[in-house]
Amino acid sequence: MHDRVAIVGVGCTGFRPITPEQSYKEMVYEAAMRAYTDAGVDPRRDVESFVTVAEDFHEGTSIFDEYTPDQIGGALKPVHTITGDGLHGIATAYMLIRTGQFDIVAVEGHSKASNIKTLPEVTAYAQDPILNRPLKLNSHFIAGLEMNRYLFETDSTREQCAAVVVKNRFNALINPLAPYGANLTLEDVLSGPVLSWPLGSHETAEHADGAIVMVLASEEKASSLTEKPIWILGSGWNNDSPALENRDWAHSIYTEEAARMAYRQAGINNPLEAIDIAEVDDTYAYKELQALEALGFCREGEAGVLTLEGFTSPDSGLPVNVSGGSLGMGNLLEANGLARALEIVLQLREEAGPRQIENVNLGLAQSWRGVPSTSGAVLILAN
Amino acid sequence: MGMRKVAVVGAGMTKFVRRAQETAKELTWEAAHMALESCEMTMDDIGAVCFGTAPDAFDGVHLNGEYVSDGAGAWRKPYMRSYVGGGTGVFVPIQGWYHIASGLFDVVMVVAEEKMSSYYPHAQAAFMTIFDHTTERPLKPNLLWIFAMEMNRYMTTYGISKADIAQVAVQHKRSAADHPCALLGDANITLQDVLNSEVLAWPVQRFDVSPVSDGAVAVILASEHIAKRITDKPVWIEGVGWHLDTSYWTNRDLAYPRYVEYAARMAYDMAGIKEPRKEINIAEPYDPFDYKALHHLEGLQLADRGKACELYSDGTAARTGNMPICPSGGLLGVGNPIAAAGLMKIAELFWQLRGEAGARQVPGQPLRGLAQAWGDLMQVGTVVIMGR
Numbered sequence: 001m002h003d004r005v006a007i008v009g010v011g012c013t014g015f016r017p018i019t020p021e022q023s024y025k026e027m028v029y030e031a032a033m034r035a036y037t038d039a040g041v042d043p044r045r046d047v048e049s050f051v052t053v054a055e056d057f058h059e060g061t062s063i064f065d066e067y068t069p070d071q072i073g074g075a076l077k078p079v080h081t082i083t084g085d086g087l088h089g090i091a092t093a094y095m096l097i098r099t100g101q102f103d104i105v106a107v108e109g110h111s112k113a114s115n116i117k118t119l120p121e122v123t124a125y126a127q128d129p130i131l132n133r134p135l136k137l138n139s140h141f142i143a144g145l146e147m148n149r150y151l152f153e154t155d156s157t158r159e160q161c162a163a164v165v166v167k168n169r170f171n172a173l174i175n176p177l178a179p180y181g182a183n184l185t186l187e188d189v190l191s192g193p194v195l196s197w198p199l200g201s202h203e204t205a206e207h208a209d210g211a212i213v214m215v216l217a218s219e220e221k222a223s224s225l226t227e228k229p230i231w232i233l234g235s236g237w238n239n240d241s242p243a244l245e246n247r248d249w250a251h252s253i254y255t256e257e258a259a260r261m262a263y264r265q266a267g268i269n270n271p272l273e274a275i276d277i278a279e280v281d282d283t284y285a286y287k288e289l290q291a292l293e294a295l296g297f298c299r300e301g302e303a304g305v306l307t308l309e310g311f312t313s314p315d316s317g318l319p320v321n322v323s324g325g326s327l328g329m330g331n332l333l334e335a336n337g338l339a340r341a342l343e344i345v346l347q348l349r350e351e352a353g354p355r356q357i358e359n360v361n362l363g364l365a366q367s368w369r370g371v372p373s374t375s376g377a378v379l380i381l382a383n
Numbered sequence: 384m385g386m387r388k389v390a391v392v393g394a395g396m397t398k399f400v401r402r403a404q405e406t407a408k409e410l411t412w413e414a415a416h417m418a419l420e421s422c423e424m425t426m427d428d429i430g431a432v433c434f435g436t437a438p439d440a441f442d443g444v445h446l447n448g449e450y451v452s453d454g455a456g457a458w459r460k461p462y463m464r465s466y467v468g469g470g471t472g473v474f475v476p477i478q479g480w481y482h483i484a485s486g487l488f489d490v491v492m493v494v495a496e497e498k499m500s501s502y503y504p505h506a507q508a509a510f511m512t513i514f515d516h517t518t519e520r521p522l523k524p525n526l527l528w529i530f531a532m533e534m535n536r537y538m539t540t541y542g543i544s545k546a547d548i549a550q551v552a553v554q555h556k557r558s559a560a561d562h563p564c565a566l567l568g569d570a571n572i573t574l575q576d577v578l579n580s581e582v583l584a585w586p587v588q589r590f591d592v593s594p595v596s597d598g599a600v601a602v603i604l605a606s607e608h609i610a611k612r613i614t615d616k617p618v619w620i621e622g623v624g625w626h627l628d629t630s631y632w633t634n635r636d637l638a639y640p641r642y643v644e645y646a647a648r649m650a651y652d653m654a655g656i657k658e659p660r661k662e663i664n665i666a667e668p669y670d671p672f673d674y675k676a677l678h679h680l681e682g683l684q685l686a687d688r689g690k691a692c693e694l695y696s697d698g699t700a701a702r703t704g705n706m707p708i709c710p711s712g713g714l715l716g717v718g719n720p721i722a723a724a725g726l727m728k729i730a731e732l733f734w735q736l737r738g739e740a741g742a743r744q745v746p747g748q749p750l751r752g753l754a755q756a757w758g759d760l761m762q763v764g765t766v767v768i769m770g771r
Contacts (some may be wrong), residue, residue: 003486007414026527055439055445055446056438056440057445057446058440060512060516061438061512061513061516061724062437062438062439062440062509062512062513063466063468063513063758063759063760065466065467065468065627065759065763066468066513066630066759066760066762067515067630068627068630069627069628069629069630070629070630070631074627074631075627075628075629076626076627076628076641077626077627077647078624078625078626078627078649079625079626079627080465080466080467080625081463081465081466081467081468082463082464082466083446083447083448083464083465084448084464088463090464092463092465094483094485095479095481095482095484095485095487096485098481098485098486099386099481099484099485100385100484101484101653102385122445123445125444125445126445126449126450128447129442129443129444130406168443200455235459235487235603236461237462238459238462239449239452239457239458239459239460239461239462240458240459241458242449242451242452243451243452244396253459257459258461261461265487267456285528290471293689294476296549306461306584306704334402345528369446369449369677371766373448373449374449375449375452375462378557380469
């Protein structure tokens, strides 16, 4: 059994709203080659297993697992798909290596959202086909309901949610990977069109295309492959009720539970003290506030106040979504969690360029699988 | 540090039927509940849930794994769905195995469910969307044609007759007559019945194919110290293996499943098996088509290439033979709710190795069994070896 597992290589394509000149296979190949070069491994010789995260309906292909091996160098090797977020993929690779049967495992996630002609309809097809689908609920409508309940129960405000947008899209301006950087004011965000009250369209991450690949290795291999291994200290994931009717609408219970699991492994009692930087789900702006509370960085109802005060800005108490988050980098479907983890890896390696935060040793990435799921994951990384 | 041992300690299975009245969630919970009851556990004892089901297109539900999660008992639990197409049923227990072997969990519930009848008018149409959207889908390939090609290739390469292959269907369907959950068990079926059945796409005839079905299966896995507390008859997962070949199946040697061979070698290595033909007492190869069981037995190194049908003609494969093959009745007899059918093979080995298989019990107190599934575009092999 291998106790310690590290991320030893990362690669990505950069993210763009449309990518007409590239197929998903070409994007994945590009990201994979970068990750393998970064890790100094030959996928055919060194990588022992591969994990892909994907969903059939996003790919427009049934049994999408069929189309995963070639572009990552996994043909005729142990490859499998997890229909989860990228952080579920990392958790899977982490477990595979810990069994002792594998030393080097690669994880791949991608988004070709621009290929999906009817993304809102596809997303709505995730709702309960018997109880909810007849109501013809748009996914943003459900998010609006959840946001409303969150604001109501925690005494948070639309301004506080708008502050998340202003911060993250401003952060994205100096991230060369991020397509949605912008210098907005609170007023710009609040005066934008409303998608589903109180959720405004500026508070919703636009989709983007791109691919991310990471290489994980056991302690022994990691030490020989790189001078900057990024250690996995904790990995947690959890599902709350999938039913709209009986879930907790104000709190992200799945994030609380996933964090508890990850903190226990990492031996973290006081996350705010221990963690230097966080990348959390912000596919809707209010989700960032909800996540910060669920992760135990502050008490219920405080995340919005702290955000408005600038506590989560890059040069403050707890930098959150320095990358720009999904609001700045784009919603990457299953690859969202990998994008969050990617930023933490770059920061911990001190390779984040102009957005590098000083003295970061411990980082956290969190993700959510989107409406209507209650599936979340948390990853804790250290240099 | 050595590897953590993982045992199967409980199993449950719904009836496999043509059209279940239950929803996917209900089927899933029925199997999960039976598995929990079988080892006197409750959801409070379960650390994580692993779920398997084949394409979302069957149910017409996006993020189908999320939708079914509470049926699988994954309320406020770590939960993931793994996916290797038709190979999923034997992959989910592998997923459960790595959850426990990693040291992160002690007890994991593994559930596989398939509800193919939701697809109207026939689940076959869901498979139209598994092919490459640019090079293959415009040709409107039908799954039966693809298997007809493969079966033809297999027969031509080794000079095997239709009658050689039909023995498999006869034996499996007869065996299934003893399975209380079976959909197509028939104690009186004959070779002539198979050979005279309706031609679907030559050389595939109706009785060469497993039925479209609904059903669910669940097993409970536990780490060594917990397993010994739960039962005095744990069945250990001794080896696991899986390999996925290239997407370009049209370039593949259709007569021999190399991906199954690689998956088997991985599992044999882990289990320390040097001579599989002597050390495997029961085999449950994947048999969605009768020729597939033969094809897979060869990939598994349990028969020489082109010679697997001899295991059936000389009685080796019979329930009372030297290496009983599919004593459950397999997919051809019990039914083929895809992911659930694979996990059914794991449940069968669990019951057989514990001596709890009732009328299906293989004599001689078998020590070790192998289950295998196959899937994607004639592309993936998944193998689990279990022993007492």
